[in-house]
Amino acid sequence: MMWLFIISDALTFAGLLTAYSMMRAISPNWPDQSRVFDMGLITFMTFALISSSATMAMAVGSARTGNRKLALNFLLLTIAGGLIFLGSQAYEWTHIILQGATPFSNPWNVPQFTACFFVITGFHGLHVSIGVIALLIVSLMAYRGNDSPNRIETAGLYWHFVDIVWVFIFAFFYLF
Numbered sequence: 439m440m441w442l443f444i445i446s447d448a449l450t451f452a453g454l455l456t457a458y459s460m461m462r463a464i465s466p467n468w469p470d471q472s473r474v475f476d477m478g479l480i481t482f483m484t485f486a487l488i489s490s491s492a493t494m495a496m497a498v499g500s501a502r503t504g505n506r507k508l509a510l511n512f513l514l515l516t517i518a519g520g521l522i523f524l525g526s527q528a529y530e531w532t533h534i535i536l537q538g539a540t541p542f543s544n545p546w547n548v549p550q551f552t553a554c555f556f557v558i559t560g561f562h563g564l565h566v567s568i569g570v571i572a573l574l575i576v577s578l579m580a581y582r583g584n585d586s587p588n589r590i591e592t593a594g595l596y597w598h599f600v601d602i603v604w605v606f607i608f609a610f611f612y613l614f
Contacts, residue, residue, distance in 0.1 A: 447603075451558075454558050455607070462554075468548055468551060471612055474534070479533075480612050487566075490519025491601040493515040496508075497516060501586075501591070509585070509590060513580060517574060520566055524563060531556075539552045539555075559607065565600045569596055573597065
């Protein structure tokens with residue numbers, strides 16, 4: 439069931455990123471990302487999320503070997519990485535809004551730019567938030583001894599998906 443959800447969600451993100459690419463391709467005045475975004479912050483956000491993918495993999499491995507305490511510790515580190523990412527994203531949004539950007543206008547005179555930015559990063563942020571909540575639930579179950587490696591692995595599958603999506607968003611919005 440999780441695979442069907444991931445496939446449908448991957449198609450949704452693919453559609454959003456394709457629409458973004460098409461809008462960018464036909465707009466002659468697309469803003470230079472290096473002038474809009476704080477690349478140090480974006481790099482930090484990416485590092486936090488990718489690192490949390492590593493801790494999630496370690497949580498799954500620990501759960502498979504029956505080491506509940508270690509699995510729980512890695513789950514908590516994964517949650518921390520997700521929360522750091524979300525906090526950084528909130529800071530990034532605040533910074534862009536303070537520059538005068540809204541989903542419908544911006545100082546760069548290309549409203550599609552911020553419309554795409556807020557929709558795609560907001561949709562991804564929603565997914566990260568859902569992942570953090572799911573990990574909190576799985577962590578609570580692990581703490582109570584009511585966990586299973588399959589449940590942790592399913593949460594990990596979703597978390598890795600969210601991380602992979604971010605890599606594409608990072609490439610589309612911040613690198614190219």
